[in-house]
Amino acid sequence: MSLPPGFLDELRARTSLAQVVGRKVMWDARKSNQGKGDMWAPCPFHQEKTASFHVDDRKGYYYCFGCHEKGDAISFVQETENVGFMEAIEILAQEAGMQMPARDPKAQEKADRRTELSRVMEEAVKFYRLQLQTGAGAAARAYLLERRGLSPDAIARWEIGFAPEGWQNLWDHLAAKGIAPDLILGCGLAKPSDKGRQPYDTFRNRIIFPIRDGRGRATGFGGRAMDPNDNAKYLNSPETELFDKGRSLFNQGPAREAAGKGQPLVVAEGYMDVIALSEAGFGATVAPLGTAITEDQLRLLWRIHDEPIVALDGDTAGLRAAMRLIDVALPLLEAGKSLRFCLLPEGQDPDELLKAKGPEAMQALLDAAQPMVALLWQRETEGKVLDSPERRAALDKALRAVIRRIADPAIRAHYAEEIRHRRGELFGFGAQRRSGGSAWTPRRAARGRAPDAVPVAGTRASLLAGADEAQTLLLREAVILATLIRAPCLLEEFGHALEEMDFAGPGHAAVAALLLSCDPQDTQAGIEEKILAGLGPEALETLHAPRHVSLAPSVRKPGDTELARLCLTEEFAKLAALRGAVREIEEAVAGFAEAPEAWIDHRLSLSARAREMAGRNQDNDRADFDIAENGARIDRDERSDLDALLNAIGLDGPGGGTGRQE
Structure with a gap:
């Protein structure tokens, strides 16, 4: 139905938004200024204790600073009464004393019929409630009062009734009131007989629960059978012009x-x-x-x-x-x-x-x-028994398929991240980092945070791995993610390894989670669009910022799948080897208190392995190392680390005058 020009403006002019909203909220007397039409209340659209819902009665608009709901009187009635646009206008027009414009004949006829059907439904509610109080409803009353423990007041409050046995009790009652047969059938209160007889009642020998819509209008009934041998314990009204079971809720209003x-x-x-x-x-x-x-x-x-x-x-x-x-x-x-x-x-x-x-x-x-x-x-x-790689892979595949069903990319990324953490806890991946202990992580080293006073058995970032190793970890992670963005067809093949990674780079875990929620058939453009929508432009900018990432062959040649596969295989292998060396260093720390001299030799050997795994140029490696008097290869940067360590425990460092004690 189209409204004539100026009708809505007139309706808004006659309607006080504060009065409409005031039926649903309690105004905050301290913040509100009724004289200026400046009203505040707790928001009716979300749960809160503070008054963040603002109504400007003079302008006719509301806005919530908490959930950001906004609109005018029409939208407020739509949301709070769960009605359509035209129904909201009808409600406000009736309150404002305005005559609704004439409808076209068919629309008016349909509205009039719905009104008649609603009237018939209310007559049926009265009939069923009355029957519950008769002798025929004695068993139903006993069930409600004794077995279900309802009080008479509760029975009345919920308008519970009873449909007596017999084929045409309600039909005869409504017909006697002059209600047309097509209206009774249109409400779903009776069904036509296929044997040429008079229609028969839909509900028989059942406790009746009226079903009302958000505005309190009876649209259907639910009936519980009193006969335990009945085919259906519960029966609802059939679909009608008033009642749509899949769009209704019991006790909605x-x-x-x-x-x-x-x-x-x-x-x-x-x-x-x-x-x-x-x-x-x-x-x-x-x-x-x-x-x-x-x-x-x-x-x-x-x-x-x-x-x-x-x-x-x-x-x-x-x-x-x-x-x-x-x-x-x-x-x-x-x-x-x-x-x-x-x-x-x-x-x-x-x-x-x-x-x-x-x-x-x-x-x-x-x-x-x-x-x-x-x-x-x-x-x-x-x-599920997950005792083999094949069974774990099947679980991963099922989880990825489920997560892909989430339409919102940000939520999909968060679900993937949560599932990744739960999977890690199930299979034991990344347990050390989530344990809440103080074990070294590349994230801390990358930020260059020096340890506190060095305890005997508590060395940290600068003593376990230098900034080079930490930076290499971040770069390898970034290359892996950037490659998979350009070759999503490899997600199935490398998804396992991606899920088991414990990311150190800023935002890398979120990008990986979103990647794992993508479909291998997605395109690079599609995945980048999802990352932009879910994580913002900073995620991609940070990922591609290092020059090493943009120069990676798999990133420069996005269409070469085989090159991407070789690159990913190599990067995952190098990353695993580097992290393995770092873990050995962490384990070696535990023995430092008992044998610091032996620990230093072991630590230097492991550090050399870690630097080798980091992919440093061999010539640079040779230039960066000196030969100590005792024959151990010591990085120049490590000299200061070891000096600090040995001084902390009362020994002279290798750069000191006495050297290591024999």
Whole structure:
């Protein structure tokens, strides 16, 4: 429907944004200035305690300095009421006393029919609620009051009803009120008979739960069978003009309101779980309608809360539902939009847990909810025996395939990095660096940080490896990454080695994580675009800054795959050898306190090996070394290191007057 010129301007002029927003927030009296229309409140779109949500009532715009949501009265109603553009205009126009422009005949006819269908649905709600109080509903009342522990007030609050046995109870009731048969069928309350008989009721001998949309309108019903032998324990309304099961959530409106007041959004499995949690104080609770959560339902959840907590039964079915949801969510992830998972004790649903241990136990489980990446890792690794290179390679391939499904390049890079760390912990790669100890790392050496006072068994960067070795580590890492960016077809072949690297260069780990999340069929331009989008231009600039990288043959000739393969093989081998020599140096440090003289000889031998692995020119090596009186080859730079070391422990250095003690 098109609106006449000036209609929206008139609507905005008649609408007070502060009044519209004021229905959803509590204004901060200290920061707000009502006289100037300058209002502040905690943001209704994300969870916060400070008032960072600003409304300029005179200009008619709002802006949150926390989550950066912005808009006018129309967009505010759209977001908070979960309605479309035209529905938001209708709501505001009604409040402002403005007549909506005439619709075209077909659109008006459709709107009128939806209004009639809504009226019929409310009549059905009344009928079912009344039936629960009759003799026919005695068994259903006993089930709700005694077995489920609901109070009469709770039953009334949730408008729970009962559909009695019989084929045409509701049909006859609505027909007696003069409601047309096509409206009853259009609401999904009855189904036409294929035997030429009168239509029959959809729900029979079932406890009835009304399903309402975000604006509180009854759109469908869920029914729980009283007969344990019924074909379906739970039955939902069929798809209608009002009801779309894959786009609806049970308790959507009240949950959105509770989430706006700071409660975490909990996603439970069924109607009774939602009711039990809400009655226990967890008002921001919703449930899908008997099926796995769809993309539309997930987007609806994220409109209510940035990080819903999915609380599932701790049985096999609950875990399967969680794993299916991960696959739905991965392509839709955005910055700040994710899921957390709360797995209940096996054999217990939220209602049973609340009855057994109370709300505190439920709150503790919600507080300990796991991020989605943890459940993803569990799914891919649990129960798998990874005792061979082939099985590990299969795991790597599966993980890369899963991560590639994430559309957002920045999130994909962070997931790849997290998976790389978890993989390293599983297989023991890089454990020393993540141990939190003080072992040497090239990153520290590259920054040139000198050690503190040298302890007897605690030598560090300048005594273990010089700046040359550290710089060589960084350059080899950069060449490997730059080569793979230009030859992504080799990612499958060298992905193993890339995942096991413990990066020292600035930003190298993030680039590697993003590379591992790329597809081998990606092009160089495509990968560079993903790096720019996910990590910013600085990542590529830093990677290619060293002249050695730009001069590498595999970088200068990006189309030569065989050259790239040879270069990568050589670079990985040299890097592994250099790091192996450095590790031996670190191990040798441990024996320094017991035998410092012998340690010096061993350290010099290892240092020479490390410098050789660093790829230094042989002639330069020869020029850089002198022959000491005792025959040991000592680098000139090492003289000062050894002097400092020996002086620290009370011995004269090799450059001193006495030399080494015999």
